[in-house]
Amino acid sequence: MLITTTPTVEGRNIIHYRGLVTGEAIIGANIFRDMLASMRDIIGGRSRAYEEALQKARQVATEEMVVRATAMKANAVIGVDIDYEVFSEGGMMMVSLSGTAVLLSGEIPQEKLPTTK
Secondary structure, eight states: OOEOSSOTTTOOEEEEEEEEEEEEEEOOHHHHHHHHHHHHHHHSOOOOOHHHHHHHHHHHHHHHHHHHHHHOSSEEEEEEEEEEEEEEETTTTEEEEEEEEEEEESOOOOOOOOOOO
């Protein structure tokens, strides 16, 4: 499934707009991860625990969006927007994606990896 933030795909025609698709993932931040992140904020550096949690949430939300687009018989999702929300009261973080499921003309090209000799 082709997923893009752009409203069109160069060289491809949109045959049919299937509709809005979304994907959401809510993750809880545990107290140990919060304490480690606070220490990182004090001494500097990146919080690997939060980065990994956000990466996983993004992946889950994307997969959910693709499942919904596939059910609509789409072969691409265009105009994708990613939003992040933190619910400080409950220690929860949410990642949500939304886009337009479409049916594009032709086959979606497979990414070719460069060959080395």
